[in-house]
Amino acid sequence: xxxxxxxxxxxxxxxxxxKEQYKFYKNFLNFLLRSRELPLFILIIILCIxxxxxxxxxxxxxxxxDIINDIAVYSILAIGEMIVIITGGIDLSIGTGxxxxxxxxxxxxxxxxxxxxxxxxxxxxxxxxxxxxFNGLLIxxxxxxxxxxxxxxxxxxxxxxxxINLRFFKSMWVTANILPDSFxxxxxxxxxHIPNLLIIIVVLYIAFYYLxxxxxxxxxxxxxxxxxxxxxxxxxxxxxxxxxxxxISGILFGLSGVLYASRYAIAQTDTGIxxxxxxxxxxxxxxxxxxxxxxxxxxxxxxxxxxxxxxNALSISMISPFWKLAINGSILLIAVVVNKAIEDNTLKKQxxxxxxx
Amino acid sequence: MDTxxxxxxxxxxxxxxxxxxxxxxxxxxxxxxxISPYYLVTENLLKMSQVFIEKGIIGLILLLLVxxxxxxxxxxxxxxLSAAMFGFLYDKGLNILVCIMISxxxxxxxxxxxxxIIIKTGLPSIIVTLVNLTFFRGFAxxxxxxxxxxxxxxxxxxxxxxxxxxxxIPIADIIFIVxxxxxxxxxxxxxxxxxxxxxxxxRDTASLSGINVKKITLSLFTISGFIxxxxxxxxxxxxxxxxxxxxxxxxxxxxxIIVFGGAAVxxxxxxxxxxxxxxxxxxxxxxxxxxxxxxGQVMIMISGxxxxxxxxxxxxxxxxxxxxxxxxxx
Numbered sequence: 001x002x003x004x005x006x007x008x009x010x011x012x013x014x015x016x017x018x019k020e021q022y023k024f025y026k027n028f029l030n031f032l033l034r035s036r037e038l039p040l041f042i043l044i045i046i047l048c049i050x051x052x053x054x055x056x057x058x059x060x061x062x063x064x065x066d067i068i069n070d071i072a073v074y075s076i077l078a079i080g081e082m083i084v085i086i087t088g089g090i091d092l093s094i095g096t097g098x099x100x101x102x103x104x105x106x107x108x109x110x111x112x113x114x115x116x117x118x119x120x121x122x123x124x125x126x127x128x129x130x131x132x133x134f135n136g137l138l139i140x141x142x143x144x145x146x147x148x149x150x151x152x153x154x155x156x157x158x159x160x161x162x163x164i165n166l167r168f169f170k171s172m173w174v175t176a177n178i179l180p181d182s183f184x185x186x187x188x189x190x191x192x193h194i195p196n197l198l199i200i201i202v203v204l205y206i207a208f209y210y211l212x213x214x215x216x217x218x219x220x221x222x223x224x225x226x227x228x229x230x231x232x233x234x235x236x237x238x239x240x241x242x243x244x245x246x247x248i249s250g251i252l253f254g255l256s257g258v259l260y261a262s263r264y265a266i267a268q269t270d271t272g273i274x275x276x277x278x279x280x281x282x283x284x285x286x287x288x289x290x291x292x293x294x295x296x297x298x299x300x301x302x303x304x305x306x307x308x309x310x311x312n313a314l315s316i317s318m319i320s321p322f323w324k325l326a327i328n329g330s331i332l333l334i335a336v337v338v339n340k341a342i343e344d345n346t347l348k349k350q351x352x353x354x355x356x357x
Numbered sequence: 358m359d360t361x362x363x364x365x366x367x368x369x370x371x372x373x374x375x376x377x378x379x380x381x382x383x384x385x386x387x388x389x390x391x392i393s394p395y396y397l398v399t400e401n402l403l404k405m406s407q408v409f410i411e412k413g414i415i416g417l418i419l420l421l422l423v424x425x426x427x428x429x430x431x432x433x434x435x436x437x438l439s440a441a442m443f444g445f446l447y448d449k450g451l452n453i454l455v456c457i458m459i460s461x462x463x464x465x466x467x468x469x470x471x472x473x474i475i476i477k478t479g480l481p482s483i484i485v486t487l488v489n490l491t492f493f494r495g496f497a498x499x500x501x502x503x504x505x506x507x508x509x510x511x512x513x514x515x516x517x518x519x520x521x522x523x524x525x526i527p528i529a530d531i532i533f534i535v536x537x538x539x540x541x542x543x544x545x546x547x548x549x550x551x552x553x554x555x556x557x558x559x560r561d562t563a564s565l566s567g568i569n570v571k572k573i574t575l576s577l578f579t580i581s582g583f584i585x586x587x588x589x590x591x592x593x594x595x596x597x598x599x600x601x602x603x604x605x606x607x608x609x610x611x612x613x614i615i616v617f618g619g620a621a622v623x624x625x626x627x628x629x630x631x632x633x634x635x636x637x638x639x640x641x642x643x644x645x646x647x648x649x650x651x652x653g654q655v656m657i658m659i660s661g662x663x664x665x666x667x668x669x670x671x672x673x674x675x676x677x678x679x680x681x682x683x684x685x686x687x
Contacts, residue, residue, distance in 0.1 A: 083577075126683075138665060138669075142665075142668070142669050142672065143672055144621070144668045144672075145622050146489075147428070147430075147483050148428075148612065148616070148668065149623055149665065149668075151608075151609055151612070151661075151664075152431070152609070152661040152662070152664045152665050153661065154661070155606065155609055155657045155658055155660070155661035156658050156661040156662060156665075158654055158657065158658065159655045159656075159657055159658020159659070159661070160658060162652060162654045162655055163655060163658070166652075192610050277490075277491045281491075290481075292482075298589070320499075320502070322498045322502045322503065323499055324495070324498050325491060325494060325495030325498055326492065326495025326496050326498065328491055328495065329489070329490075329491035329492030329493070329494070329495040329496075330443075330492060330495075332488045332491060332492070333474075333489065334482065334487050336478075336484065336485070337474070337478060339481055340478045340479075
């Protein structure tokens with residue numbers, strides 16, 4: 001009898017809690033603050049309107065194709081960076097890793113002209129996977145802080161790029177006149193009037209949407225990032241998850257290295273330097289918490305699109321390119337601080353709710 | 358009875374990274390001396406020290422930050438921004454002393470900005486300085502637009518290149534030594550130093566024992582900004598020209614020096630002795646590499662590899678020491 005009463009009491013409390021939560025969610029402002037994709041979407045639309053007023057050539061299909069082609073590399077990098085950040089780490093080596101993968105695969109293609117682009121992509125992915133595994137082993141097994149480890153590998157990849165270039169290519173760059181036409185065409189042509197790059201992006205985003213939201217592995221990334229100890233106690237192999245995150249990041253920067261070499265028909269020893277900041281900005285803009293455990297793939301996509309639009313707008317509004325880095329930096333700074341404020345706000349609200357009972 | 362004594366003795370002999378560093382230092386000097394007969398000449402050694410002395414000055418203040426559990430990766434960017442500001446104002450025709458003053462103020466403000474964001478938002482210092490790095494470097498580009506500023510008066514270039522009259526000791530070295538003594542005294546002989554170690558080992562405990570963690574963090578970052586700006590002036594004076602990409606990659610090298618000197622990245626560990634040893638070791642290692650014609654980017658790769666090796670071996674030493682303590686307890 002007592003047990004039954006207790007149950008009734010409890011269910012009443014639960015009901016009351018749910019009602020309160022309903023009220024909480026009903027509040028539109030709170031909803032806006034909680035959902036990170038909608039405000040981003042609204043921001044993108046407002047930006048588009050503002051830019052179109054300044055320069056009407058912004059809102060043409062040609063320009064949108066340009067934007068997509070420009071953000072293709074960043075958007076693929078952003079998936080890997082997002083997964084790493086979700087597990088509570090950070091990967092600074094994606095930029096120079098991309099450069100190294102572009103250089104090696106570019107050289108392989110120059111030496112073997114008949115390689116189809118798909119195989120080239122596979123080669124890039126394997127190279128990237130190895131580099132990513134190196135990062136992952138240092139962090140998971142060597143217990144080095146991710147930021148320091150990838151800061152070190154950033155420079156190692158760059159130096160390796162120079163060494164390999166010097167050793168096997170007599171410090172010549174991989175340029176348009178020595179790359180085969182079929183390879184150069186791959187990232188520039190359309191299939192059924194849709195740019196190839198767009199197809200690759202869409203496929204990758206759908207695949208990773210499925211991986212992150214509907215598979216155990218995907219949920220394990222979130223679990224490790226939000227509370228490592230809790231994840232360990234619930235039987236997740238932390239080292240394996242972290243290693244996997246860096247390998248995925250590696251595979252993706254390898255892929256984008258090949259795409260970069262194909263699209264811009266060049267691979268130099270300083271390719272990809274500074275990409276990491278653009279990608280991290282996009283990821284944080286997309287609402288991924290820098291402390292790990294939070295973030296959606298849709299948000300990341302929005303973040304990259306926003307960065308692409310801003311960059312495109314800067315060039316078509318004739319703003320000096322020297323402002324680019326400073327503007328990116330300011331956006332990143334504002335995004336991080338606002339993100340943190342929003343997180344604190346929601347935490348406080350949840351805490352208040354919990355205190356009521 | 359005897360075995361107990363041995364175990365206790367073993368416990369007292371704590372395996373320290375500094376011993377490895379001393380070996381390293383001697384080894385590198387022997388190798389360098391065997392490569393070039395001109396290496397072991399006092400004047401050459403002193404002249405060579407000018408190349409890494411700015412990193413040493415940056416590293417001294419960064420060491421304090423690292424010990425107190427903050428990693429700052431924006432020193433190179435703050436340095437670039439204050440150098441760019443200096444060059445920009447000098448190009449506009451201002452008095453050079455005014456330029457120096459303003460660039461020092463800018464640097465201090467950048468450091469203050471780092472500190473205030475860290476203590477107000479509670480975000481990890483690594484993230485905040487990573488974000489500010491792009492911001493500062495970006496404004497350096499805005500100021501100078503890929504141009505080089507040069508043609509400073511002789512008196513100014515003397516600061517970085519000159520030596521004490523009648524000796525071969527560079528002026529920058531003297532500045533470094535004075536700073537090192539001050540930092541060493543603060544770190545190892547005053548209560549502020551103990552506070553820094555306490556904050557680095559456990560921020561919450563330190564805060565609960567009455568240490569004003571926020572105030573110390575903020576003042577450390579502000580002072581660090583001033584020191585970065587100061588080394589920007591030194592670097593500009595030594596190089597005789599300023600570009601917005603000045604000091605690229607400095608942050609990695611300085612962090613490498615600090616971690617190689619035995620400081621833990623998480624804080625609470627590290628000595629001034631280890632830092633100076635590691636500065637000299639890595640500085641002369643670079644000199645040795647330059648003697649056998651290794652390109653600069655490969656040198657950066659080597660310092661990256663060394664950083665990884667240093668951290669891995671530090672972790673290993675920690676593990677060995679912990680195991681030994683466990684054995685003694687058993």
